[in-house]
Amino acid sequence: MSGLLIVGAGGFARETAQAVRAAGAGGPRLLGHLDDDPALHGTEVDGVPVLGGCDLVHELPGAQVVVCVGNPRDYASRARLVRRLGLPEHRYAMVVHPSAAVSASSAVGPGSVLLAHSVLTAAVRVGAHVAVMPHVVLTHDDVVGDFATLASGVRLGGGARLERGAYVGAGSLVREYTVVGAWSLIGMGSTVLRDVPPGEVWIGSPARRLREADVPALDEIRADGVDVGPRPAERMESPVI
Numbered sequence: 634m635s636g637l638l639i640v641g642a643g644g645f646a647r648e649t650a651q652a653v654r655a656a657g658a659g660g661p662r663l664l665g666h667l668d669d670d671p672a673l674h675g676t677e678v679d680g681v682p683v684l685g686g687c688d689l690v691h692e693l694p695g696a697q698v699v700v701c702v703g704n705p706r707d708y709a710s711r712a713r714l715v716r717r718l719g720l721p722e723h724r725y726a727m728v729v730h731p732s733a734a735v736s737a738s739s740a741v742g743p744g745s746v747l748l749a750h751s752v753l754t755a756a757v758r759v760g761a762h763v764a765v766m767p768h769v770v771l772t773h774d775d776v777v778g779d780f781a782t783l784a785s786g787v788r789l790g791g792g793a794r795l796e797r798g799a800y801v802g803a804g805s806l807v808r809e810y811t812v813v814g815a816w817s818l819i820g821m822g823s824t825v826l827r828d829v830p831p832g833e834v835w836i837g838s839p840a841r842r843l844r845e846a847d848v849p850a851l852d853e854i855r856a857d858g859v860d861v862g863p864r865p866a867e868r869m870e871s872p873v874i
Contacts, residue, residue, distance in 0.1 A: 637661040637726055638696045640687050640714065642668040642678050645764060646701035649746050650681045652730040661726060664696055690718055697726035699744055700762060703782060705818065708800040709849040711762055712780045715744070725761070739771075742779065766803075784821065796831065798853055805840075815859070816850035831859060 637653060639646050646666055653663045665682040667690065668674075673683040690698050698720060703711040725744035729735060732749045739753040742761035747753075751769045759765065760779035769783045772790060777783070778797040787801045790809030795801065799813045802821030807813060812828045819825055820836030820843070829835050832854045834843045845851065 635662065636664040636696050637728075638664050638667055638684075638690060638693065638698050639681075640667050640690065640698060640700040640718070641702040642666040642670070642673055642683050643702065643704075645703065645746075647679050647681075648748055648766075649699060649701045649728055650679065652728055652746070652748055655749075656731050659731075660728075661697065664693070687714065687718065690720060690724075696724075698724050699726050699728055699746060701746065701764070703764065705800060705802065707847070707849050708782055708818065709780075709798060709816065709853045711764070711782075712798060712853060713849075715762055715780075722761075760797075772809075778815070797857075798850065815857070816846055816854050818846055818850070 639649055650663060653660050663681060665684040666678055667685060667687045668683055669686050674685050676683050700711055700714050702714055722743050727741055727743060727745055729747045730749045733747045733751045735753045736755050738755050739757040741759045744762040745759055747765045749767045751765045753771045755773040757771045757775045759777045762780050763777055764782040766783060766785040768785055769787045774792045775789045776794045778795055780798045781795045782800045784801060784803035786804040789807045792810040793807045794812045796815040798816040800818045802819050804821055805819050805823045807825045811825055813819060813825065814829050814831035816832050817829045818834045819840060823836050823840040824838040826839045832846045832851050834846055835841060836843050
């Protein structure tokens, strides 16, 4: 069976399904959603059938797959599910909304989704299983690591880097040549003016450290052999230089 399976049936998955539909005849044939919630099996979400649980991908070896799960409360869930499924790289599709602008010098990895009006200007590198929400702008030489999430309206200055699993909240700005560390979370509407270490939550404008990331994100970092021991939060009124 050829076509596309969307793993997940929540908000991000539904948006991805609409991006596939917007592509029309030029895009893949959408087979349906897969979700581990048995209450959804046999139902439809926005007119797209929920065929069964996520492990059904192994019973449909001819179908391509995109994993569309995750939210700010557990943004490591996409990485866990990709590990659990254990599919070879060639099974993963890339979904790009027809209104997205991707330059010829930019590259996007397997399993990644670029939603409506996202822009990759010049020599942008987007890894695998990345979620790029509507109206995100990635400018020259930006690098986005695997499993990162850029919520709607995010803007990255030139040469910025989001490391593996980083989550940047809606409407946030990241200064040029700034690094957001692996599995860190940037709160919505923040302005990041300096490098963010791995496994931390930063908020505000200018952004400051609030606390360490939640357990699922820290577990991902530790699995990579990185020490992310706790340290005290900064006072929120302290200046950022």
